[in-house]
Amino acid sequence: MSQYWSDIVHHLTPYVPGEQPKLQNLVKLNTNENPYGPSPKVIAALQAEAADSLRLYPDPDSGRLKVAIADYHGLQPSQVFVGNGSDEVLAHVFQSLLKHDQPLLFPDITYSFYPVYCGLYGIQFETVPLNAQFQITVQDYMRPNGGIIFPNPNAPTGIPLPLADIERLLQANTQSVVVIDEAYVDFGTESAVSLVNQYHNLLVTHTYSKSRSLAGLRVGYAVGDAGLIEALMRVKDSFNSYPIDRFAEAGAIAAIKDEDFFQQTRQQVMASREQLVVEMTAMGFEVLPSGANFIFARHPQYSGEQLAAGLREQAVIVRHFKKPARIAEFLRITIGDDSQNQALMKALRTLLQP
Numbered sequence: 001m002s003q004y005w006s007d008i009v010h011h012l013t014p015y016v017p018g019e020q021p022k023l024q025n026l027v028k029l030n031t032n033e034n035p036y037g038p039s040p041k042v043i044a045a046l047q048a049e050a051a052d053s054l055r056l057y058p059d060p061d062s063g064r065l066k067v068a069i070a071d072y073h074g075l076q077p078s079q080v081f082v083g084n085g086s087d088e089v090l091a092h093v094f095q096s097l098l099k100h101d102q103p104l105l106f107p108d109i110t111y112s113f114y115p116v117y118c119g120l121y122g123i124q125f126e127t128v129p130l131n132a133q134f135q136i137t138v139q140d141y142m143r144p145n146g147g148i149i150f151p152n153p154n155a156p157t158g159i160p161l162p163l164a165d166i167e168r169l170l171q172a173n174t175q176s177v178v179v180i181d182e183a184y185v186d187f188g189t190e191s192a193v194s195l196v197n198q199y200h201n202l203l204v205t206h207t208y209s210k211s212r213s214l215a216g217l218r219v220g221y222a223v224g225d226a227g228l229i230e231a232l233m234r235v236k237d238s239f240n241s242y243p244i245d246r247f248a249e250a251g252a253i254a255a256i257k258d259e260d261f262f263q264q265t266r267q268q269v270m271a272s273r274e275q276l277v278v279e280m281t282a283m284g285f286e287v288l289p290s291g292a293n294f295i296f297a298r299h300p301q302y303s304g305e306q307l308a309a310g311l312r313e314q315a316v317i318v319r320h321f322k323k324p325a326r327i328a329e330f331l332r333i334t335i336g337d338d339s340q341n342q343a344l345m346k347a348l349r350t351l352l353q354p
C-alpha cells in the first residue's frame with residue numbers, strides 16, 4: 001500500500017517512545033512520569049470542566065493559561081506559547097525557528113526526538129560530542145550554526161549545566177536561536193527563564209508531564225521574546241487552531257496555582273533520588289550526577305542489556321538505549337515512590353548476588 005504514501009513518509013525515522021505496558025502491577029520506571037498523581041485541585045478542575053460547555057471549541061489562544069504561566073514566571077502573556085505537550089511545542093520550534101542554511105547543533109547524546117524533527121522538516125543538523133564525563137561543553141557550540149538546542153538537564157544523562165555556562169553561550173551566540181529544553185528543570189537544575197528578557201534569541205521550553213504529574217493531559221509551553229513567540233503562533237495557526245482542549249487548559253491552570261503540592265512532590269522526588277544514588281553507588285554502580293527525576297547508571301560487571309532484562313523478569317521496567325555505543329551499558333531509571341524504589345533495589349540485589 002505504500003505506493004500511496006507521500007515521498008517524505010518513505011524517508012521518515014519516527015521517534016520510539018518508552019513502552020506503556022498493558023500489564024498491571026509492573027514497577028514502571030521507564031518513561032520519567034511522576035510517581036505521585038496530580039494535585040487534587042487539578043482533579044477538581046477537570047471534573048468541573050466535564051459540562052455542557054464541551055460542545056463549544058476552547059479558546060484558540062489559551063489566554064487564561066498564558067496569563068497563569070506568565071504570572072508564574074514574572075513575564076508577559078505575549079512571551080508565552082502553549083501547545084499539546086512540549087513535543088508539539090518543540091515541533092513548531094524546529095519548523096519556525098531552527099531551519100536555516102547553516103546546520104542546527106545539538107549534542108550527540110540527547111533527546112532522540114531532535115533528529116526526528118529534523119527528518120520531518122528537512123533541517124540540516126550536526127551533533128556535538130559530549131565530553132568524557134558526558135557533559136555539554138558550551139565552547140563547542142561557538143561556531144557558525146542555524147540554531148542550538150539541548151535539554152537542561154540533558155537527557156538521558158540527567159546532568160545539569162550551570163546557568164553561567166548558558167549565559168556564556170548566549171553572549172557568544174547572537175545570530176541564531178538558542179533553545180533550552182527544560183523538561184526536567186524543576187528537579188534541581190537552574191532555569192534559564194530568568195534570562196529571556198535579556199537575550200532575545202533565547203527560547204525556553206517546559207512541560208507539565210514531569211514535575212506537574214500531568215503526562216496524560218498533554219500540556220507544554222515555551223517562553224521567550226514576543227517576536228519568537230509570534231513565529232510559533234504563525235505555525236500553530238497554520239496547523240491546529242485548538243491544540244489545548246478545555247480540560248487541558250483548566251487542569252494546567254489549577255496545577256500551576258497549587259504551589260504547595262508542586263513543592264512537596266518535587267522535593268520528595270529529589271530526596272528519593274539522593275537516597276537511590278547512595279544505595280546504588282554502594283552496590284558498585286557508577287551514577288552520573290542528576291538534576292532530573294531519573295538517574296543514568298552503569299555497573300562495571302554487568303551489561304546494560306543484561307541488567308534491563310533481569311529487572312524486567314522481576315517486573316521492574318527501566319529504559320535501556322542500545323545506541324549510541326557510548327551509553328549502551330547505562331540504564332535510565334525514573335525515580336519512583338518509596339515502594340517502587342524499594343522494589344527496584346530488591347530486584348537489583350537479586351541480580352547482583354554473587
Ligand SMILES: *Cc1c(COP(=O)(O)O)cnc(C)c1O
Binds near residue numbers: 155181206
Ligand atoms: C519528556 C520530554 C519532553 C516532552 O514532554 P511532553 O510530554 O511532550 O510535554 C521534551 N523534552 C524532553 C527532553 C523530555 O524528556
